[in-house]
Amino acid sequence: MRTPVAFLIFNRPDTTKRVFEAIRQAKPFKLLVIADGPRKDKPDDEKKCADARAIIDRVDWDCQVLTNYSDSNLGCRRRVSSGLDWVFSQVEEAIILEDDCLPHPTFFRFCEELLDYYRDEEKVWHIAGTNLTPISDLKSSFLFSRLVPIWGWATWKRAWQHYDIEMKLWSKYKHSEDLQYFGSQQQNVYQVFEDNYHSLVDTWDGQWAFSCVAHQSLSIIPKTNLVMNIGFRSDATHTKGKSKFAYIPVRGLDFPLVKPLNMIPNQEFDEKFLSFLNDSEFSLVSKIKQFIRKTVL
Template structure:
């Protein structure tokens, strides 16, 4: 279900809304909903990127739909500097968003990124504003998640704090800094040579992160670079970065359906998840360290059930043992 929290303005006394980047393509009905939430936050600088239409023979509605998305830029009705990046060609859902984010961070040192299907709770904006400022100089913190998949037991997972730290960068509404994005490499140069030691996390989670490396390789090799968030996630993992995760789910992804590129199953258990409102002042965790419980929450939802990685790890271990024995006999 969609957001259940009341639609109210950010709390009084909250920091000014950071610059916001909106990434749109051909879903103006969703884009309008996202813009309405941004209107509540009233950023003074708003960036809007719209990708170009695809081949009209295969996608005859794209020209009209992208035109409607571009026209939304003129509906910004609060004091705000609006900057647009309207592509004349279709860059795809890999290059399009990543090029837009690079454009954004070439002009801002921090900010919020929302794609057209990521509906934020109003409290998402002051949450990001406060933590972008608080962790601006903490190089190890690279990403602020808005989505936490609405777990059933957040009090246990987050130990009563307003947020925690994990290794997984979730891209359904997020914030970051130019200092972190500068490490993004769309081609993931050097991934073939990366050894298991590239991952700082120990235990089962290490194997899941290795599996993510394999997924990135598979995606880049077989699916024509139709993603960008796999590469960003790998960048964060490779650098041992920390990702802030809110104890309240602040983003609902409305984009599940047949017209989506990747999220086609509307019955998926993370589709249109309920959101809540973050309470202020924030309860700060006492130190910056990854939480195994939050790691598990994100890894289970993003990379799949832990049991499959246990099986893979055991099989890899057995093959390694057998390989050593065979080598000893020869």
């Protein structure tokens, strides 16, 4: 596979190994690995982080491996954002996987083909691997959306350059009529962005979602769910315990891909997806954290 893969790891060698094996099957010619450092108050972290990094040494195919490892713990917000800044200082486009996002084999081809096809389409910023609420009668292989799922995704340097961890546009955007697009979920979307703006959660992806939404860009959502989250457990940073979002089955796509007839966001899907995220077993605070960190806006 000619498309570079960015792999974000931390302190879970077992999930890291499973996702690494999926990457190994795809055999990318370039692998860029981002790792956070051990936490000072967690004595086991040093060994766990080392064990996770050792898995990268198992690359046994023709592959250029680049690493960006932090000696200290930066946390999700600073480590992922700085790591992806580094990735896009090295390459023009990439497929991005975290250590708990296990992809179906067709995920890689899906991303690679669409990265190539929409490379010069300025309106498209994000290619997602996650679809938690598939539309059964969808005729095309994917749809366009205003949402930004990050359980396995891909993008271009041209889009990532707009990422702003401080969300400087929020103070103006939150008064715009564009939020009305999200219909009955408008207040939930507002609250997620407001909490991100005030750094109430140590996260990076709410800021990416906001950058995409504020610029009215389009995301691509596959017809089927292509990535399973295997990270919901007690040692997770944010996704602790049981959840309806965990271990959602994956199903591969058929090729050649069938493209939508037009490049218009599917508002029905977006409201359905957001409703699914918010109709959960979690309290409001937990939902916001879950929503921001690991599912998306």
